[in-house]
Amino acid sequence: MKYSSTKSGFSLIELMVAIVIMGVLSAIAVPKLFGQMAKAKASELYSSAGSYIHLQDTYNAEYNERIGSWKVIGYIMPSNKDFKYYEGNNEGGDPAASTVSVNDGESAAWKAVNNFALNDCSVGSVWQIDVSAPSTTAYNLEYKVSITDGDNGACHAITRHFSGLDSHNKIVDPPNP
Numbered sequence: 489m490k491y492s493s494t495k496s497g498f499s500l501i502e503l504m505v506a507i508v509i510m511g512v513l514s515a516i517a518v519p520k521l522f523g524q525m526a527k528a529k530a531s532e533l534y535s536s537a538g539s540y541i542h543l544q545d546t547y548n549a550e551y552n553e554r555i556g557s558w559k560v561i562g563y564i565m566p567s568n569k570d571f572k573y574y575e576g577n578n579e580g581g582d583p584a585a586s587t588v589s590v591n592d593g594e595s596a597a598w599k600a601v602n603n604f605a606l607n608d609c610s611v612g613s614v615w616q617i618d619v620s621a622p623s624t625t626a627y628n629l630e631y632k633v634s635i636t637d638g639d640n641g642a643c644h645a646i647t648r649h650f651s652g653l654d655s656h657n658k659i660v661d662p663p664n665p
Contacts, residue, residue: 526606529570530646533600533615536566536573537653540598541631544619548629554621555629570606574599608642615643615650 498506540563547561548554558565558575565573576597598617605611614636619629633654637643644651 523607526609527646530602530606530609530643532566532568532571533647534649534653536600537598537615537617537633537650539563540617541619541653544629548621555619570604571600571602574601602643606643606646608640609637609646610642613637613643615647617653 540558540561543561543563544555547556574597576599597619600615602609602611602613614634616634616636618632618634620632621629631654633651635643635647635650
């Protein structure tokens with residue numbers, strides 16, 4: 489009986505080519521992955537701010553009041569480790585402890601500050617929405633959005649849609665008596 493001893497497997501060159509291909513793919517994919525992770529974390533800002541605006545508009549329309557505090561409008565601060573949220577310009581103590589009392593012609597604010605760097609967006613960058621009732625006419629709230637992130641614009645890049653909340657300005661017709 490004859491035994492054949494043909495061994496099959498990969499040659500050293502084939503293994504090296506496969507390793508080089510995997511290295512090139514990972515060099516391209518890994519930075520993209522981390523960029524997407526930062527965008528995913530920052531996407532929370534848009535939905536949190538949008539909820540605040542929606543609740544503020546609803547409060548304004550339902551109660552014929554100008555602007556309400558977070559507690560009054562029912563806004564619940566998101567809880568995570570990536571951002572701290574502040575009502576008004578309160579940056580001391582407990583971010584949720586602030587109670588803002590707002591009268592006609594005054595303004596209130598929603599503010600988020602990042603605790604960790606998000607790509608090139610540095611720690612301590614600020615996303616803010618100022619809401620004001622500039623006239624004595626009910627149902628007229630104005631929202632001004634600002635992002636403070638230094639000169640590089642990195643925070644703008646990962647939260648592109650946040651600035652679109654500024655265009656939310658509108659006048660809603662009052663209900664018929």
